[in-house]
Amino acid sequence: MSITSKYLAPMRLLYISLICLVCFFTSCKNENKLPDFDIEELNKREYDSVKKLLSLSKIFIENKQYENSLVNLDKIINNYGTYEEVIEAQKLKDEVLIILLIKKIEEAKNIQMIVVLVEKVIDPEVLMLASDRVKDMLLNSKSIEEIEEYLNGTKFKEHEGLARRRLNQLKEDNKEEAYKNAVASSSSRIWKKFLEDYPDHPEKSNIETLIIELEVNEIFGGEYGDIPSSQFLGERNNVESSISIENDTRYTLTLRYSGPDIKKINIPPGETQKVNLKSGEYRVTASVNASNVRNFAGTESLYGEYSSAYYISSN
Structure with a gap:
C-alpha cells in the first residue's frame, strides 16, 4: 500500500497538469482565431x-x-x-x-504661354481655340518683342501676315511717340537716340542740324573755357567765310558753329581742315573726346578768311 500510494499521487498531479495545459492551448487558439469573412460582402462594399x-x-x-x-x-x-x-x-x-x-x-497673359500649354495637344478643337486666342492677342498686342517672338516661333503660323502688319503698325506708333518725346525734351542725347533707332527718318537732315544747335546750347549752359579767336587773314567778305583749323592735340577735335550756317566738323589729331560758312555772327564750341579736358565756347564774327589752331595747355 505504501508503495502504490507513493507513485499514484505524482501521476494524478501529472494528469491534472496535462489537462490544464490542453485547456490553456485550446483557449489561446480560440482567442486568436480570425473571424470568418464574407468575400461577396467585401466586394460589394468596395x-x-x-x-x-x-x-x-x-x-x-x-x-x-x-x-x-x-x-x-x-x-x-x-x-x-x-x-x-x-x-x-x-x-x-x-x-x-x-x-x-x-x-x-x-x-493666358501672352502668346508664348499658349504655345507652351498646347505643345503636346492634338485635340483639334483645343488647337483651334488656342489659334483664335493667339489671333486676338496679336491684334491687340502692344509689345514689339512679343510679336517678334511669335514670328520667330513655329506655332500658329497661319497668323504670320497679321503679325507682320501689327508689328509694322507698332513700330510706326512707337516712332511717332519717340518723335514727340524728343521734341518735348530739347535734349541732344534723346535726339541722337532717336536717330539711332530710326536712321532712315525722313527728317534726318533737319534733326542732325537740330542736334548741333542743342549741343551748342548745352555746352554754353555748362562750364567752359573761352574759345581762342580765329586769326583774320585777308579782306572782308560779307557773303562767305572760310576757316583753316589745325588740331594740335592728341585727341579728335569737334567744332560746332551755330549762326547763319549750322555745321559740325571732327578733326583727327594732328590734322588741319577747312570749313566754309556763310558770313555772320556765330556761337562756336570746341571739345575733344577726353573726359578730363573741358569744353570751350565763345562767339565769333566771321567775315572773310581765317585760320585757327587748337592745342591743350597743361596750365
Missing part, C-alpha cells in the same frame, strides 16, 4: 465605394470644382482597376483636363 467616388466626382464637375473631381477620379483609376467604372472615370478625367486646359488658354 464596389459601393467606387460608385460613391464616381458619383461625387460628377457632383464636383457639375459645381465646377474640377481639382476636387480629379482627386477622386485618380483614386478610382489608380486603386480600382478591375471595375468597369474605371473606364468612365478615365473618360471624365480627360474631359476635366480639357476643361482646365481651355481655362488656362483663355486666361
Whole structure:
C-alpha cells in the first residue's frame, strides 16, 4: 500500500497538469482565431465605394470644382482597376483636363504661354481655340518683342501676315511717340537716340542740324573755357567765310558753329581742315573726346578768311 500510494499521487498531479495545459492551448487558439469573412460582402462594399467616388466626382464637375473631381477620379483609376467604372472615370478625367486646359488658354497673359500649354495637344478643337486666342492677342498686342517672338516661333503660323502688319503698325506708333518725346525734351542725347533707332527718318537732315544747335546750347549752359579767336587773314567778305583749323592735340577735335550756317566738323589729331560758312555772327564750341579736358565756347564774327589752331595747355 505504501508503495502504490507513493507513485499514484505524482501521476494524478501529472494528469491534472496535462489537462490544464490542453485547456490553456485550446483557449489561446480560440482567442486568436480570425473571424470568418464574407468575400461577396467585401466586394460589394468596395464596389459601393467606387460608385460613391464616381458619383461625387460628377457632383464636383457639375459645381465646377474640377481639382476636387480629379482627386477622386485618380483614386478610382489608380486603386480600382478591375471595375468597369474605371473606364468612365478615365473618360471624365480627360474631359476635366480639357476643361482646365481651355481655362488656362483663355486666361493666358501672352502668346508664348499658349504655345507652351498646347505643345503636346492634338485635340483639334483645343488647337483651334488656342489659334483664335493667339489671333486676338496679336491684334491687340502692344509689345514689339512679343510679336517678334511669335514670328520667330513655329506655332500658329497661319497668323504670320497679321503679325507682320501689327508689328509694322507698332513700330510706326512707337516712332511717332519717340518723335514727340524728343521734341518735348530739347535734349541732344534723346535726339541722337532717336536717330539711332530710326536712321532712315525722313527728317534726318533737319534733326542732325537740330542736334548741333542743342549741343551748342548745352555746352554754353555748362562750364567752359573761352574759345581762342580765329586769326583774320585777308579782306572782308560779307557773303562767305572760310576757316583753316589745325588740331594740335592728341585727341579728335569737334567744332560746332551755330549762326547763319549750322555745321559740325571732327578733326583727327594732328590734322588741319577747312570749313566754309556763310558770313555772320556765330556761337562756336570746341571739345575733344577726353573726359578730363573741358569744353570751350565763345562767339565769333566771321567775315572773310581765317585760320585757327587748337592745342591743350597743361596750365
